[in-house]
Amino acid sequence: MKILAIGRNYVAHIEELGNERPDEPVVFTKPNTALLTKNKPFYYPDFTQDIHHEVELVLRICRNGKFIDERFAHKYYDAIGVGIDLTARDLQAKAKKKGLPWAIAKGFNGSAPLADHFVPIEEIPDVKNINFRLEINGEIRQQGNTSKMIFSFEEIIAYLSKFFLLQKGDLIFTGTPEGVGPIQLGDTMTAYFENRPMLETAVK
Numbered sequence: 001m002k003i004l005a006i007g008r009n010y011v012a013h014i015e016e017l018g019n020e021r022p023d024e025p026v027v028f029t030k031p032n033t034a035l036l037t038k039n040k041p042f043y044y045p046d047f048t049q050d051i052h053h054e055v056e057l058v059l060r061i062c063r064n065g066k067f068i069d070e071r072f073a074h075k076y077y078d079a080i081g082v083g084i085d086l087t088a089r090d091l092q093a094k095a096k097k098k099g100l101p102w103a104i105a106k107g108f109n110g111s112a113p114l115a116d117h118f119v120p121i122e123e124i125p126d127v128k129n130i131n132f133r134l135e136i137n138g139e140i141r142q143q144g145n146t147s148k149m150i151f152s153f154e155e156i157i158a159y160l161s162k163f164f165l166l167q168k169g170d171l172i173f174t175g176t177p178e179g180v181g182p183i184q185l186g187d188t189m190t191a192y193f194e195n196r197p198m199l200e201t202a203v204k
């Protein structure tokens with residue numbers, strides 16, 4: 001199982017971080033040790049002082065494939081979940097400035113809280129119109145809708161499958177909407193798929 005992730009996929013989020021709008025998807029990976037499931041708490045590590053929340057929809061890949069045509073890409077995922085792409089923004093800023101990789105800033109232990117339940121595609125009326133959001137201590141911080149993605153799920157799958165053999169069980173984080181910001185000790189993050197709370201992570 002591998003975790004692939006897309007950066008800069010929502011215009012308003014690109015603007016809030018002062019980044020450029022990409023011509024091609026911005027891709028990074030997280031190791032499987034980044035996964036934090038079963039609503040386990042997240043323990044704030046001491047190597048960073050600025051971890052940001054990025055709520056994202058996550059595709060679950062259901063069959064193997066490479067060089068997947070965009071027209072058939074919808075057959076390669078069978079469910080959508082919600083996750084949080086926790087990012088050590090201070091370490092990422094340092095890496096960006098030097099043109100160095102984001103592996104640590106994006107991939108440290110527990111940096112990918114993930115809902116245990118995925119919503120099967122059959123239960124989703126329109127994948128191009130899914131609302132999702134993140135609340136912290138009951139207050140809305142991020143709200144997204146898939147109609148605002150720059151690259152659609154199908155484009156992402158087609159693109160990634162050129163470089164990486166997609167395998168059953170792989171996860172793809174599809175980018176975050178605007179509203180990212182720091183998490184603090186004592187916070188509780190709750191991620192919603194439409195109005196269903198799917199994931200709750202306490203910061204300790």
Ligand code: MG
Nearest residue numbers: 054085175176
């Ligand atoms: Mg992200």
